[in-house]
Amino acid sequence: MATILARTAAPGSRARWHPFRLGLPFAGIALPVLLALLLELGAATGWLQSRFLPPPSRIFATLAGLWTTGDLAGHILITLWRVALGFLFGALAATVLGMVAGASPLWRRWVDPTLQGLRSIPSIAWVPLFILWFGIFETPKIVLIALGAFFPVYLSLSTALREVDRKLVEVGQVNGFDRLTILRRIMLPAALPGWVVGLRGGLALGWMFVIAAELMGASAGVGYLLLDGQMTGNAAQIVGCLCLFALLGRLSDLVLVMLARPFMTWQDSVAEREQIA
Amino acid sequence: MSQFRLEVVQRAFGERVVLNRLSLSIAEGEAVAVVGRSGCGKSTLLRLLAGLDRPDAGRVTIDGTPVTGPRPDVAVVFQEPRLLPWLDVLGNVMVGLGGRGNREEAREQALRALRRVGLAEAAAKLPKTLSGGMAQRVGIARALVRRPRLLLLDEPFSALDALTKIELQGELDRIRAEDGPALLLVTHDLEEAAALADRVVVLETAPAGIVLDLTIDLPHPRNRRSAAFQAIEARLARALGGADAAEDDAGMERAA
Numbered sequence: 001m002a003t004i005l006a007r008t009a010a011p012g013s014r015a016r017w018h019p020f021r022l023g024l025p026f027a028g029i030a031l032p033v034l035l036a037l038l039l040e041l042g043a044a045t046g047w048l049q050s051r052f053l054p055p056p057s058r059i060f061a062t063l064a065g066l067w068t069t070g071d072l073a074g075h076i077l078i079t080l081w082r083v084a085l086g087f088l089f090g091a092l093a094a095t096v097l098g099m100v101a102g103a104s105p106l107w108r109r110w111v112d113p114t115l116q117g118l119r120s121i122p123s124i125a126w127v128p129l130f131i132l133w134f135g136i137f138e139t140p141k142i143v144l145i146a147l148g149a150f151f152p153v154y155l156s157l158s159t160a161l162r163e164v165d166r167k168l169v170e171v172g173q174v175n176g177f178d179r180l181t182i183l184r185r186i187m188l189p190a191a192l193p194g195w196v197v198g199l200r201g202g203l204a205l206g207w208m209f210v211i212a213a214e215l216m217g218a219s220a221g222v223g224y225l226l227l228d229g230q231m232t233g234n235a236a237q238i239v240g241c242l243c244l245f246a247l248l249g250r251l252s253d254l255v256l257v258m259l260a261r262p263f264m265t266w267q268d269s270v271a272e273r274e275q276i277a
Numbered sequence: 278m279s280q281f282r283l284e285v286v287q288r289a290f291g292e293r294v295v296l297n298r299l300s301l302s303i304a305e306g307e308a309v310a311v312v313g314r315s316g317c318g319k320s321t322l323l324r325l326l327a328g329l330d331r332p333d334a335g336r337v338t339i340d341g342t343p344v345t346g347p348r349p350d351v352a353v354v355f356q357e358p359r360l361l362p363w364l365d366v367l368g369n370v371m372v373g374l375g376g377r378g379n380r381e382e383a384r385e386q387a388l389r390a391l392r393r394v395g396l397a398e399a400a401a402k403l404p405k406t407l408s409g410g411m412a413q414r415v416g417i418a419r420a421l422v423r424r425p426r427l428l429l430l431d432e433p434f435s436a437l438d439a440l441t442k443i444e445l446q447g448e449l450d451r452i453r454a455e456d457g458p459a460l461l462l463v464t465h466d467l468e469e470a471a472a473l474a475d476r477v478v479v480l481e482t483a484p485a486g487i488v489l490d491l492t493i494d495l496p497h498p499r500n501r502r503s504a505a506f507q508a509i510e511a512r513l514a515r516a517l518g519g520a521d522a523a524e525d526d527a528g529m530e531r532a533a
Contacts, residue, residue: 167355168359168361170329175373175374268362
């Protein structure tokens, strides 16, 4: 919103400061900062019971304490590693199969229904089986995250491929493209925005499932830290972990969007005009 | 000698018969306009020659060989420009070359085609930044770069404003004089048909049959104000709309 105003404002008025014309990163952070201030105020005046909802200063101190011992960085790194690896495997498999599904009616008729059936199993329900198959260490966690990331990517890519404008496909046909060239040069580029939406959804689910995996049983990771906070009745640590998840999730999504943006400048869409992630 | 032929072609979509027992031939280098009301099956006619559609019955041939799919010597300009939005203008024109062959050479050819439609400076632009007229020019360049023997145009100018339309019609007329491809121009614009075609074929509403096949013997570029031109337009209007509509037109002219 702020950027729209900023861009439609007359050039001469740009120098004058106005709160609604602040750039997007600042505008986006304004609300959390305000909320933190209110919480801090609430705790200081005794309106809020800090045993249940600790003030931001205490959360920050807890995280800082964990940071100085070197534990926090380790926990964050291991969680990031799990999400990255699981997401990579899941997204890769989904991209390959999504392409097949988008291009092949045969696959859609014979294989896709089975995949859709598997999709309706809540991913957490696989956990016992994964533990039975892969043990209790890293493998079942990565597989679970990969599974979580798989379906959004598969679904959105195959759907985007099927919904490519027939008129553009015809352009390829009348100009002598063979089927593979049509897939490569017309259908895949046209499906790119849909694929990116799927990747973002997949990454979000990856974050969801890393918690599930780490709550299940882990000796390290932000999810483990969360559970540890519950065991020790440390609300500041719990809320701190929640904040970490919000931050890491948002940052990883931003990275994805930034990586994708150079390939999507051709879109004549509202988002492309506003540059909103 | 007619090189491009549709012989007693029939085509139906489900229950709806669009073309019924229709024959049409186009000679090498001949410009034929097909006019008819919307939905009369004239686009289907074009799609049959483009190899995008097949007849239920009858034969579509080029040089006596049945058309089974798109051919390298046939190019199509669609009603909408249908540019690939992720490619720049030059890339879109290169699509016309089918993505084969030497890339440098393809670039050169595409640039030449762009120059012919007066868009060489726009080579690096993205389609979203083009006006409707510019986009359709790119569509025409994409067809020209194929050096087609038969150029199929499906209401190519119907979405453009009047001025741009006349400008592009003039360019098409000139390009045809230079390259001499055969032309099949599907349109509902009688003036456009009379201005560009050597022969105008009028279709009745679906299932379409030919109600008039009129040869126009005026030199190009045609003077649209001349009496001969206007007589031809009136005759087309009569054939298309039945006697009533034409008499109305005549009455209006007298009144004016």
